[in-house]
Amino acid sequence: MRKIGDKYVSSDNTAVNKKLVLTHYGNGKCACVKCGFTDIRALSIDHVNGGGCDERRQTHRAGNTFYRWLIKNNFPLGYQTLCMNCQWIKRFDELDFTSITMETIRSQYKRMFPR
Numbered sequence: 001m002r003k004i005g006d007k008y009v010s011s012d013n014t015a016v017n018k019k020l021v022l023t024h025y026g027n028g029k030c031a032c033v034k035c036g037f038t039d040i041r042a043l044s045i046d047h048v049n050g051g052g053c054d055e056r057r058q059t060h061r062a063g064n065t066f067y068r069w070l071i072k073n074n075f076p077l078g079y080q081t082l083c084m085n086c087q088w089i090k091r092f093d094e095l096d097f098t099s100i101t102m103e104t105i106r107s108q109y110k111r112m113f114p115r
Contacts, residue, residue, distance in 0.1 A: 017067035021045065024070075026081035037083040045070070046082040050094065 022043050023030045031038045045066070047055065056062050061069050070076065082090065 014064040014067070017064055017071060021067045021070050021075075022081045024075050025079050031081065032083035032086050033080050034082060034086040037085070039083075042084045043081055044084060044087060046080050046087055046090065048078050048080055 019030055019040065022040065022045070025045060026033055026043075029038075030040060030043065032043060037043070056066075059069075070079070
């Protein structure tokens, strides 16, 4: 365990790092900033402006590697703690469903569930 600022960080303890990061981005509480949900099993870090998938692909940071990076970089802006339910709602709200046709849905279904 080593000290970074006024916080103690374990470089190999995922649970400690996860709780530290979720608490920081949860505005001082280990809770979803939207609904207040507190079960750590369903809490995660959200990229406020989107782009999380692209960032993970480019940097290969996920899980404890990502938590350690956030801590080491002094908790950069642009992240928040959300529960998975609020993550899905946010994702749904950001999609534009007006351009989706039945043909698009059928082709997606066929690709996901080939016979």
